[in-house]
Amino acid sequence: MRIAFYAPFKPLGHKNPSGDLAIARGLVRYLKEQGHTIEIQSILRARWIYFKPWLWFLLLLHFIRCLKNLTSNPPDLWLTYHTYYKAPDLLGPWICKFLKIKYVIFQGIYSTKRRRKLRTIFGFYLNRAALVRADHIFINKMSDFKNLKRIISKERLTYVKPGIKPDEFKKDEVSGKKLRKQWGVKTCPIILTAAMFRDDVKTKGLSWLIKCCAQLIKLKVKFHLVIAGSGEMENELKAIAQDYLPDHHTFVGKIAPGQMFEFYSSGDVFAFPGIRESLGMVYLEAQSCSLPSVAFKNGGIPEVIDDQKTGFLVPMYDYRGFSEILKCLLTDDTLLKQMGENAASHVRKHHDIDLNYGRFEQILCQMSA
Template structure:
């Protein structure tokens, strides 16, 4: 298939990484590796486009450019990743309609509460229009599946479980020994976390983690906290960590995704609240390396973590259960190993990108064949 691929929220090679960008890139790469010709159709960002008149000029220019470029190129499919009220897909419906090719959306989100917010209302209706015009919708979140069924027929929606390539996140015994020696932690259990230090729920989540570790320290619990990531809130987080855990914390800075397996391997528990986390790819990565997880039970986290089997999910914004869950895994070596082994198996059984996206590929082929 010749596929025109588009991400309205941010281009594939945007400088600021995110879980959604990892997923979009994973789908793009999978389809390319499957022998399909996949072309990034545009780098137009539609984030809040309805409040940015200058972006509409760019939109019309991009639409004209794409139609001129691909008008006679016999593209088979337009594939949009992630359309929602903040970044509704405008190009997909317009271009696919003119080219008379199937139009699909992966991770379209339908949230009716947005129509009651005047700042989001235009985006709600633009996104709703795109979702209705799509020939097929794919989603990797159960809650979005239910919401989409309120808008379009169930036979036009397919659930695809979130996934990673487990081969990229194998436990590395050599890396574990090397890094733990660098950190001088000996047999002390390592709590590992990773996030971008943005002024949003990422930093809020790390704040909860640092405060929880401060409570564990006051209780006399032995541990070492290691945090990967960087961003504008680094200084504030370091100051907070100094207040609560002092010499028990180490900030690593930004780690390339392809190197993260080494740091997961060196740790004993992965902890990150995941406040309003859409997918939480880090939870899958950590589990693939054999780490049990502690997180808040909310949003997309339960899609990745099997509570009581591969980790412990606790109520949001409740410090005592959060601290208790971390402590339980710190002191119970057998439970930690049992959940870590289950986590590794869980990812390979249910969240292998190659298996899950093969179903996606088959559905795309079927859609194209029906149209032709």
């Protein structure tokens, strides 16, 4: 099957790692492994494009180029990954209409509150037009599935659990010990966290976590916080960590995706608040490496962390609750081990991409037949 592919929010080659990018790359990789041909149609990023007139001409050029390239040899279908009000798909619906081919969306998002604000109303209607035009939409978050049911018939909607390749995220004791030695933290329990240091909820979440961990010092809990990531807010985060966690933290910089399992293998607990986190693929990766995860109970996080079995979900901004749970995990070896085992088992049973995406591929094949 030949599939025309487009990711309007963030192209596959984007330099900054994120959960969205991990899902998109995993999706493409899975399809290729099943023997399908994926043809990237555009790398034009459509984020806030309706406010960027200098991109409108470029959009037209990309449209003409795609139409010209595909007219003589149309693909079996068009697959768009992630369209929503900030980055609506402005290519796929029209290309598919002209070529009379199936238009499919993976991770379409619909929220009526976006039509109530002047800043987002244009994106709302442009995105809605793409959604209602789709022949089928696959959703990996239940809240988005429920929202889409308001405008899309159930026959055109399919929920797919998010997944990773668990074999690529196994706990490696040797690598973990090597990193602990490198960081000078041989015996002290380690709390791991990771995120891009962007000037948004990622940095707010990290800042909150650092301050929350300061409560552990008051509770006389032994720990060391290891923070992975990079970005424009790095100096600010380092200053906050120095103020609140002197001698209790280490920044390790940006870690390559292929080495993240080594990072997870060095720790005892993974903690990241995840303010308005859409899903949080990082939690799946950490749990797959036998790490219990602690996060806020919001967004799509409850769909990847089984509360009180593979980790703990805490009410938003509950300093006391968050720090008490971290204390409990770090001082109870039996609980820590059991939850780590539960976490690894949970990911392999419910979030294995090769199992979860089977139905997705089956529907695509039926549509292209």
